[in-house]
Amino acid sequence: MSHLVHDFNEYRKKMNDRILATDNLVVKRFFNLDTNTYQEGALPARTKEMLGLVASMVLRCDDCIRYHVQECRAAGVTREEFFEIFSVALVVGGSIVIPHMRRAVEFLDALETEKK
Amino acid sequence: MSHLVHDFNEYRKKMNDRILATDNLVVKRFFNLDTNTYQEGALPARTKEMLGLVASMVLRCDDCIRYHVQECRAAGVTREEFFEIFSVALVVGGSIVIPHMRRAVEFLDALETEKK
Amino acid sequence: MSHLVHDFNEYRKKMNDRILATDNLVVKRFFNLDTNTYQEGALPARTKEMLGLVASMVLRCDDCIRYHVQECRAAGVTREEFFEIFSVALVVGGSIVIPHMRRAVEFLDALETEKK
Amino acid sequence: MSHLVHDFNEYRKKMNDRILATDNLVVKRFFNLDTNTYQEGALPARTKEMLGLVASMVLRCDDCIRYHVQECRAAGVTREEFFEIFSVALVVGGSIVIPHMRRAVEFLDALETEKK
């Protein structure tokens, strides 16, 4: 069985806890603001997660991509919609996005396998 | 009166014509693919334009931002929605996005002025 | 006389006011957090401004560079120190930083001219 | 024995197949265009692969670097020429390119070991 999703979430949680245990107000407020950004507003939370995903893809951050793939999936984004988000990232960001797209698809597959 | 919108569109059209007049198949096909990317699909064209805008903002390309601000506005994106897109770009991309956000807002204002 | 500094600050202030007049809480809080980041702490404000400058240079954002050059100068950073910050940016970020360094030096010169 | 080259190519092929099995026309056409870009034209395919390598290095994408190192080597690029490509990437992109250069050299070494 794939441990990709589990390991990603474990490490992310462990290190976030470690960071937030440190007494730096700017860092704490940034983490807080980051959470608030994706909340329901004039745009649905689902759309905002898609915005977060495409932004993470063109900036080529695998961990950010994994996080938003997971959140998008939880918000009901379908595989067909995922590929349309990927296609925008690919055309805007170019072929250097492809390796990140490979890992995004692998993570998406892992998410589906674990659900079964 | 602001010439921001007019000048942007004129220059863009002039140079795109100049580029496409050259006989390079890869370039022509890329331009064609770029257009197709934002067409109605599993995701509405309006959502795709929003994806294109946030991607352009975090990659900090003023011309791409202007283009997608214009397309988003044509697709009915409201000012409140624009600012939520900007907020995602700001939090994902950081304070280096701010100067581009200033110019995005200036362009959005110019678009509205010309419509009157 | 150079209008570089004046025009930069005017435009920056005008558009920041325009942005903050809009009712988006994430954007407002981000601007607030941005200001707090550079306040005196374990590190002196002067050091933090230098950190902000080198970060802006390697990310190649002219407006951010101008802002931090101005703040660094107000905090007493000398020309010799500025060039050492530039040298770190140049070696870390490569020759693509050079055009931004040209404009940084031009802005620094303009700041000194206006002070006379 | 090093499995670096083998593992890279296996994973790349597996995930590309997975991606292309999905029915997204923009993604498929992009992959196709990507292949066509490096074909013999006014510039030899060998030169185009070198262009692809230097572009991948300054954008710091390890997988893209590995792919183009492999293609360049197949096209007869010598170690001396590789290092001149690396030197352009290093000077244009700065010291942040160095870790990617380390991995590029490691991959190049692995390619040579497997050939024996």
Next chain:
Amino acid sequence: MSHLVHDFNEYRKKMNDRILATDNLVVKRFFNLDTNTYQEGALPARTKEMLGLVASMVLRCDDCIRYHVQECRAAGVTREEFFEIFSVALVVGGSIVIPHMRRAVEFLDALETEKK
């Protein structure tokens, strides 16, 4: 008549002189190294200039692009070859490269006009 080429070269020379007049050894040595990078070696100077151009395009630095377009042209790169370099930059770097390609073509046109 276009002043694009003239103004670019004037400003570049003026500010480089200003930078090199400052007594910072790292900066001076970097400028020196930058010049040496593009000299004839295992690869012809012409090929190295093409590498410098494609690297500048995917990193989206207009001044660096202009400089290398000029050097490439002096080294005999033809318009057909220029467009193949542009096509690699476009496919690797994505549609965000397009605005820089527009300005590259405009500069190339200006170079040809001045030569007449």
Next chain:
Amino acid sequence: MSHLVHDFNEYRKKMNDRILATDNLVVKRFFNLDTNTYQEGALPARTKEMLGLVASMVLRCDDCIRYHVQECRAAGVTREEFFEIFSVALVVGGSIVIPHMRRAVEFLDALETEKK
């Protein structure tokens, strides 16, 4: 026990030796210049290492971050100061810096564990 620090330094040294064994003058001079950049000058070496760290963070290069975290620590940077450097990187570079900050904190923890 964590091998993070040991493995990082081993690999770095091995590949740097391999690179410098190759006869490319530009590469050698760049490595030399890189070392000189962080030497005591108008700014203390400690400040320059902090500049190198924040630059590496906003450019999101894990290996560069690790190297400068190590050098900063050797120069006496405290955990409180580290978090203020991280906070500047976070606000300038955005939430995409967070995964790199996680790994920076993990590496800093590993450095402290080995010292015991």
